[in-house]
Amino acid sequence: MQGRFHLYEGYPIQKITLPMRVFKLMGVQTMIMTNAAGGLNQDFKVGDVMIIKDHINMPGFAGVSPLCGPNEDRFGVRFPCMSDAYDRELRGLALAVGAELGFSDFLKEGVYCVLGGPSFETIAECRMLNRLGADAVGMSTVHEVIVSRHAGMRCFALSLISNKAVMDYDSEERANHEEVLETGRLRAEQLEKLVSTLVGRIEPNNNAC
Numbered sequence: 001m002q003g004r005f006h007l008y009e010g011y012p013i014q015k016i017t018l019p020m021r022v023f024k025l026m027g028v029q030t031m032i033m034t035n036a037a038g039g040l041n042q043d044f045k046v047g048d049v050m051i052i053k054d055h056i057n058m059p060g061f062a063g064v065s066p067l068c069g070p071n072e073d074r075f076g077v078r079f080p081c082m083s084d085a086y087d088r089e090l091r092g093l094a095l096a097v098g099a100e101l102g103f104s105d106f107l108k109e110g111v112y113c114v115l116g117g118p119s120f121e122t123i124a125e126c127r128m129l130n131r132l133g134a135d136a137v138g139m140s141t142v143h144e145v146i147v148s149r150h151a152g153m154r155c156f157a158l159s160l161i162s163n164k165a166v167m168d169y170d171s172e173e174r175a176n177h178e179e180v181l182e183t184g185r186l187r188a189e190q191l192e193k194l195v196s197t198l199v200g201r202i203e204p205n206n207n208a209c
């Protein structure tokens with residue numbers, strides 16, 4: 001996909017994730033997703049690339065899930081497991097590929113938290129999310145992962161840490177979309193290299209349901 005749909009654009013969550021089911025029907029076995037996210041982990045720098053190892057689904061806590069409503073049995077089960085949402089093998093492979101490409105300095109692993117947006121987070125929200133175990137915060141990806149996993153596709157996702165989440169009341173920093181776009185431009189080539197090299201090394205998913 002070139003771009004994606006977001007909750008804050010006003011689309012129903014089932015529409016946002018419809019492309020994942022189309023991919024499944026087309027025979028796609030592995031989903032690779034990228035996003036821009038604010039860094040909550042104090043060890044992260046702007047420009048770091050975080051391999052997502054797990055997520056915190058805040059809209060899900062409020063009952064907003066792409067799987068709400070009658071279950072589509074032809075795609076998956078009513079109550080899909082999410083403890084293995086981000087494929088361990090692919091995460092390991094990405095770390096190895098990243099090391100080969102000389103990207104280890106900016107390649108991290110962590111937990112992504114999704115919120116609805118479009119407003120960026122308050123300082124109190126950033127502090128809370130960090131204490132809850134989130135390393136990065138954003139407005140996408142998790143809904144797509146849930147629908148992909150429901151349909152038995154393997155998932156791999158990267159967050160570009162495009163800005164630092166503001167955690168300090170004395171800070172003059174402000175989250176802003178221009179910085180997000182600029183960091184994206186600066187890392188685009190390396191991200192493309194990482195993903196394309198990774199794709200070249202992925203074995204077909206013989207365990208796909």
Ligand SMILES: O=P(O)(O)O[C@@H]1C[C@H](O)[C@@H](CO)O1
Nearest residue numbers: 034035036138139140177180
């Ligand atoms: O689609 P992603 O999650 O990469 O985009 C993030 C969230 C907002 O759309 C935007 C904020 O700058 O970047």
